[in-house]
Amino acid sequence: MGTFMSKTITIDGQVVPFKEGQTIMDAAMAADVYIPHLCHNPEFTPHGSCKLCTVKVNGRNVASCTMPAVEGQQVLSDTLELNDERLSLTQMLFVEGNHICPSCEKSGNCQLQAVAYYLGMMSPHYNHFYPQREVDASHPDVLLDRNRCIYCELCVRASRDVDGKNVFGLSGRGIGSTLVVNSASGLLGDTNLAATDKAMQVCPTGALLKKRQGFTVPIGQRIFDHHTIKDVQLGDKHE
Amino acid sequence: MSDPKLKVRIATCSLAGCFGCHMSVLDIDERLLGLLELIEFDRTPLTDIKHCGPCDVGIVEGGVCNAENVHVLKEFRKNCKVLVAIGACAITGGIPAMRNNIDLWDCFQEVYQYEGGLEGGQVPNDPELPLPFDKVHPINEVVKVDYFLPGCPPSGDAIWRFLTDLLNGREPKLDYEMLHYD
Incomplete structure (x- = not known):
């Protein structure tokens, strides 16, 4: 690993390494930690609009696709509260369009x-x-x-x-x-x-x-x- | 459990639906026989009972597209301890709600006047016909709904899981592959 990957954050208690310049989402995906998202695609510059990837970092809600990973961040993602909010956001997306599956x-x-x-x-x-x-x-x-x-x-x-x-x-x-x-x-x-x-x-x-x-x-x-x-x-x- | 007094009484109906969810109930197949040991039917398309009486569970297929739908739905809500919305139409309006962005009169003209092979070309206007709404709505926009069972239709397995969970006093929970919106 060397110094290049020595920096870490934790996501739901799991230690996740990151490289300078990566977002929380980048680090999570590289470590096989899933954070629900819709407007994010790693091939493109983050947009940060759907807010499904909202996580709690040191007590504050942030979009993980736009938030840079910083040494020592304690990130909460797969929690009842955040998943309930993600569900509400998803439900709002369904009712504000015409999604007739x-x-x-x-x-x-x-x-x-x-x-x-x-x-x-x-x-x-x-x-x-x-x-x-x-x-x-x-x-x-x-x-x-x-x-x-x-x-x-x-x-x-x-x-x-x-x-x-x-x-x-x-x-x-x-x-x-x-x-x-x-x-x-x-x-x-x-x-x-x-x-x-x-x-x-x-x-x-x-x-x-x-x-x-x-x-x-x-x-x-x-x-x-x-x-x-x-x-x-x-x-x-x-x- | 064959004592009728101990049986769970269930009513079902189809509002603005296609009866596909009711057909899917039949996909429970031979498990239906075991189920009938535990339940009895009030108003359903099977019993031909016209009005819903006091029931434990009401299962409603289809959305609300006209005044009669509202009357039936409110009767179900009043009489059923637990009300279940089954299928895409009851939960989202579904396929019938695709007319929600088309003017109602344009819809009528398309169906009754412009469509080929029609005699007379009159829009039905009998006073016995229920008043149509300009939009189709899911049933939870009219009454409180206790459980939702999505699918178009939900599979027989999903319906079986849902009912057996409910009858056994468990919070109904579908496996991943049983939960779908189409």
């Missing part, structure tokens, strides 16, 4: 659903908003269904930082936020997005789907049918 192609492979399974969500609890959201089917190979968007900005980050196309952006604030498309018409069909783009591989929900792929994997063989999101994300450090 039985009709969604992403069902069984959806991270929002999988996190809800992991947290034992038996119902969305809160009153549903049933918001009016636009569907954009103008692209020949891609469907954008804003009903399922959770504003994680992963497609925004992937299109900007990896694809170099800047196809997506978030517009508006709070409950008025929408995922917008960077073309004069505002339609996906008028952009240079390709179905092979990185932006098409990162959506945690069924908001961005490749056309003509629906229901090709039978129920029982989908990613989260038999494996929790914890096992999947620790297993290969992300799909």
Whole structure:
């Protein structure tokens, strides 16, 4: 190990080493400690918006995906209190969009659903908003269904930082936020997005789907049918 | 346990649902016979009893899409010690709630006037028909619900686990693979 990995934090009492510059989430994932998250993907700059990865550090709540690991931090993550808060956040995500799992192609492979399974969500609890959201089917190979968007900005980050196309952006604030498309018409069909783009591989929900792929994997063989999101994300450090 | 006085009395109904959850109950298969030693049915689609009487457990499939749904649901809540929402529709509105972002009159016109092969093209307007709501709602937005059993439908195994937990006085708990929303 040497001095390079000599610094440590503890997560739920477990000693976890970290390198300078790593976040608590980075250190946790490297040590096979699962902290639930949706807007975080280790391939991209942290966004810190979904707050599912909130942990308690020395008594204060912080987003573990953006909080740098610092020598001696005592982190609490897998506690009843924090998991209850994560469950409430997940339930709010369900009711503020239109997440109708039985009709969604992403069902069984959806991270929002999988996190809800992991947290034992038996119902969305809160009153549903049933918001009016636009569907954009103008692209020949891609469907954008804003009903399922959770504003994680992963497609925004992937299109900007990896694809170099800047196809997506978030517009508006709070409950008025929408995922917008960077073309004069505002339609996906008028952009240079390709179905092979990185932006098409990162959506945690069924908001961005490749056309003509629906229901090709039978129920029982989908990613989260038999494996929790914890096992999947620790297993290969992300799909 | 075959003494009727000791049996747990259960009522079930389907509101804005497809009866798929009721069909899934049949997937309990031969375990149904053992279950019938422990329970008896009040109002269900099987007994043809029209109104729910005093019961231990009420199991409601489907969301609330019209005025009649509300009356039935409130009767269940009033009469059942424990009320269970079964399936995606009762818990989230489900597939019927996909009409929630479409104007109700547009829905009616699409179904009764524009759809091909229709005679007359009239929107049904009989006073006996229940008043439809502009949106479909999960039942917990109308009455207090004690337990939720998600799935579209929940599997026979999930229903069996849930019922046997409940009948044995345990807090119902599903295994990971029994919990799904589709």
